[in-house]
Amino acid sequence: MRPITRWQHFMSSIVTVEPRSSNDGYGKPTYGAAVTYPAHIGRGRHLVRTAAGQEVESEQTVHLSTATAILPTARITLSTGDVGSTEAASITPTIIAVDRLFDGGGAHHVVIHLAWLLYAARIGSAWL
Secondary structure, three states: OOOOHHHHHHOOEEEEEEOEEEEOOOOOEEEOOOEEEEEEEEEEEEEEEOOOOOEEEEEEEEEEOOOOOOOOOOEEEOOHHHHOOOOHHHHOOOEEEEEEEEEOOEEEEEEEEEEOHHHHHHHOOOOO
16 A cells, blocks of 8 residues: 555545444334544535445545545535535535545545435435
8 A cells, every 4th residue: 555645635524434334123223333534525416336335425535544445324514614614415415435545556545426415315325
């Protein structure tokens, strides 16, 4: 794994990622220890393919300063300053796809694609 120091200055946000660990007695997901990462949050809609093979629209892309594998079942928490809202759907959007990028030196960084908020509210997280 090689560091991404050449463009670390673009990582002006801090996000928190919690891996999904199990479900509680009521079937709600439970999560493991939270880890914070420097990140760059990009906005703009584009199509991505989920782990289930469905094409869905992503509204935000988060580039994390880590090469650690992150699963789409994790929970991500964004800063209220980054999303301009205090609504739960904006602060903890649904992860629809995760890419771990590699180059000639190995794993480089992780890209998390987040759900388009209106679409996610309409269908929930049925694609996971």
